[in-house]
Amino acid sequence: MNIITENITIKNEVLTLTNQRAIYWEAQEALILSDVHIGKTAHFRRHGIPMPDGILQKDLERLKQLISHFKPKQLLIVGDLFHAETNSDMITFKSWLAQFEHLRLILIKGNHDRQSQRLMDDFNIEVLTTIELGPFILIHEHDENDLYSFTISGHTHPGVLIKGKGKQKLKLPCYQVNSKQLILPAFSLFTGLNTRSEPEASTSYAFTETSIFKF
Template identity: 70%
Template sequence: MKIITENITIKNEVLTLTNHRAIYWQRENALILSDIHIGKTAHFRRHGIPMPDDILQKDLERLKNLILYFNTEILLIVGDLFHAESNTDMKTFKEWLTQFIDLKLILIKGNHDKLSTQLLSHFNIHEKAELVLEPFTFIHEPPKSSTKVFFISGHTHPGVLIKGKGRQKLKLPCYQISSNQLVLPAFSLFTGLNIHAQPENATCYAFTDESIFKF
């Protein structure tokens, strides 16, 4: 797994974008991501829709490599860590967590995060509706109006459409950055890309396995 990074500065804070759908914040030694949707594949299988068994394992392997690469102490998930009710994927996630006994997990509750408080405590997850770490406020859904507060959010699964010659088109995940918010791409590879929801005057940082580029 090749990790490509690009540093950007927001509110005098350096954030490191990666080509693996997560941001590293050195000041807090935190890896920030959104929309992992653990339990989604098991939920679909439970309802008779065949899904590959290794989707979650691939997501967790990428996450492990990022945690080790940055030697991070905090995993900050900006919503939708889980997808549905408790299912077999929760056990997989619980076993995966045992290799990171000192890792602090903070979850900003998303619209899919409906597990009970008791079950969240089983994972030793600190759940919050929002989190303020100056100069940023972390929420799951991007604000609908302009504000002086700078939000870091997820939820919309942002992507861009790149048009090539003829009918060639390519969709890529991206980070969207505007004057008052940064929208994270969905971390899970098992998500669609929304190429229509974009904040006004946003700059996009799209990425591939080999590069990060701004447009």
């Protein structure tokens, strides 16, 4: 796995975008990501739709390598860490999480995070609705009525559509940034891409396994 980075400066803070669907904020020693959707594959299997077990493992391996690379002290997940009801994927995640006992894990609750507080306590996950950190508000879904804050959010699974010659088209995940917000791509590879909406006057930072480039 290649970790490609690009630094951007917002509100005098340097944020490191990566091509692995997460941001590192060195000043806060924080790795920030969104929409992991743990439990989604097990949820589909429970409802009779065959899904390979390796999807979650690949997401967790990418996250492990990001943690190893940046060595953050805290992991901030801006919503939808989990996807559905408690299922076998939760056991896999709990076992994986045990190797990072000194890592503070904070979940900004998303619309899919419906697990009990008892489970969150068992996983040693701090659960909040928003966090004000430095000049930013971390929240799952940006509030269009908030005219004053700069938010870091997820939820929309942003992507870009690149059109080539003829009927050739390519969809890529991206970060979307404007003067009021930064929207993270979905961390899980098992998510769709929303290429139809973007904030007004925004710049998109799309990425592949080998590069990051902006539109």
